[in-house]
Amino acid sequence: MTTPAAVIVDAAAYAQAVEDAVKASAAYYAGGTSVLDDDTYDRLVRGIAAWESAHPDEVLPDSPTGKVAGGAVEGDVPHTVPMLSLDNVFSPEEFTAWTASLARRIGHDVTRFDVEPKLDGLAIAARYTHGRLTRLITRGDGTAGEDVSHAIGTVEGLPAELAEPVTVEVRGEVLMTTAQFEHANEVRTAHGGQPFANPRNAAAGTLRAKDRAYTVPMTFFGYALLPLPGTEEALAARLGEAAHSELMARCAELGVNTTAATAVPGTTAETAEQVLARVKEIAALRAELPFGIDGIVVKADLAADQEAAGSGSRAPRWAIAYKLPAVEKITRLLEVEWNVGRTGIIAPRAVLEPVEIDGSTITYATLHNPADITRRDLRLGDHVMVHRAGDVIPRVEAPVAHLRTGEERPIVFPEVCPRCGSAIDTSEQRWRCENGRNCHLVAALSYAAGRDQLDIEGLGHTRVVQLVEAGLVADLADVFALTRDQLLTLERMGETSTDNLLAAIGAAKGQPLSRVLCALGVRGTGRSMSRRIARYFATMDHIRGADAEAMQRVEGIGTEKAPSIVAELTELAPLIDRLAAAGVNMTEPGATPPVTADDTDADTGAQGAEPVGGPLTGMAVVVTGAMTGPLEKLSRNQMNELIERAGGRSSSSVSKKTTLVVAGEGAGSKRAKAEDLGIRLVTPDEFATLVADYVG
Ligand SMILES: NC(=O)c1ccc[n+]([C@@H]2O[C@H](COP(=O)([O-])OP(=O)(O)OC[C@H]3O[C@@H](n4cnc5c(N)ncnc54)[C@H](O)[C@@H]3O)[C@@H](O)[C@H]2O)c1
């Protein structure tokens, strides 16, 4: 489950890797500003360890291996008992091997195990004198830590006063819950500071910061309880003999927060199998926990077993961290897309430089809502911490602000609905298209009525919204059923505009099949594809009769597109029937249906659709510049329709395959390219003469 170690090829690369790791580690523990994500750091250290085991004589004194905190941290407050790190296992096999070696070391199977979540924060020692919290100390290098008593009062779960006036040290993890992290970044950016990349970094940076103008809460979970020099003798003896599970219960009695209060309480287990079953359970709950965990800690429960196992300089031998795959990686935020959901919610989505997290390549991540983007101070081009756990949709945790170059750009929020163009309701955190559930309908109808489709003048966006809101249309066929009386009930709809609109709707019924097809908005069939399909099949009946194989005979439709077009047309069948019943034209002028196998040899079938004998037969034509003369009023789409009626193929770019370029006034680069390639050029007037029989 781990990513491979970084490959170190020589001594110079090794020295560089050591330097990089120590630097990253120092930044990580000091203020949570490492340039590496944990997975990358761990890979680097595994690479260093691999090189060192092959070159044991060349190990550098600075090497992070075998040291608490990679040797990058120091402290001046000595610990009574070292605060160590933990060794890792990554699989059930490695775990079972660990239990076996521990059994060998202590001379019998471990009597009982504790299984606890491995909280992803920082270790801290909290000293209580006669029940009062007097000192907070970081882990440091394990022997001595740093005094961070200034943080007393900001850590939930670590009471100022215990339930009993005892002198003890509580050890545990300080972290930020997801909610605390969000809050911390909000407060921080509001004060002009830079956001933290993730909760772990936020806890590290916050714990060590002194004299902040603001305080942000953190949370503590205890996982050890031990005597101090001032502890009453009997109590010290009891603590020294107690099993870990008993100490945890004692912690809770004293008023200290422990994992007992969470969805993943520490439990005990008798066998390695039971431990592994519990590991699975905790791993499955990981994605839903309100705080981060990076593994499961397994400990020998009994003090006697722990004592028999002893400790190394970096880690105890009676405990192990069963690591879970990394759920966070650093990558770049390339773009933000705005998608409109079924209910009209407009949700931002991050487009990322692809990054692999736990075996999956992540390209998109949710950003929740616009306020969230502002709160996180995210910018395009930012390095971002991306989080993905289980099957939950990946999310952008925060920018990695200390990696900014100054080239980052602000994220532009949409001013109108990106789908239907209506206004956006921004009164809630989640923005919503004012058309709500009708957004899709408004977009679909506006598109169908557009100039290049049914070209219904007077049926612009505002009018469509009005019709939909009045409940007069629920699909395209309803437009053709509108009555004069219905239209007259609408606001700002006088007699003249009503009659004009009805006339335009009437005229739209005569549009060629290619435009009717385009108006249906079948995915993968824009203007030119709709024309090709319509010219090939000539009638809607033939189009609907085509299976995927027949559909593929149309130029540009491959094995992927064909079935989806066929399927969508089947879905649209009731709508198409109603359109036809309303008198909408379903044939393509000038095209002849393909000859089918029923009529003649199957072999000739494919040729059937090519319009025969037009003046542009076999030609690839590009139109550029402004049209004049008889062609003046034609839009580019209408020009393309004309070309295809006359037997040619229309294209928007000039290439070696182009046979003719119609260059009007103001033609620029396309004309120049045609000249370069020696392609035949004609003026709009010459072209109009050439296709005279097909104009209008
Ligand atoms: N990104 C970076 O640049 C960078 C640099 C250095 C270290 N790191 C990360 O830090 C980790 C190694 O450092 P480490 O030694 O601080 O921690 P560790 O992951 O090796 O584990 C030891 C720590 O686990 C914690 N812990 C959580 N729950 C516990 C429980 N129930 N019982 C006991 N301990 C518990 C304690 O703080 C303890 O000190 C690695 O995962 C590494 O990726 C990252």
Ligand SMILES: [Zn+2]
């Ligand atoms: Zn909309």
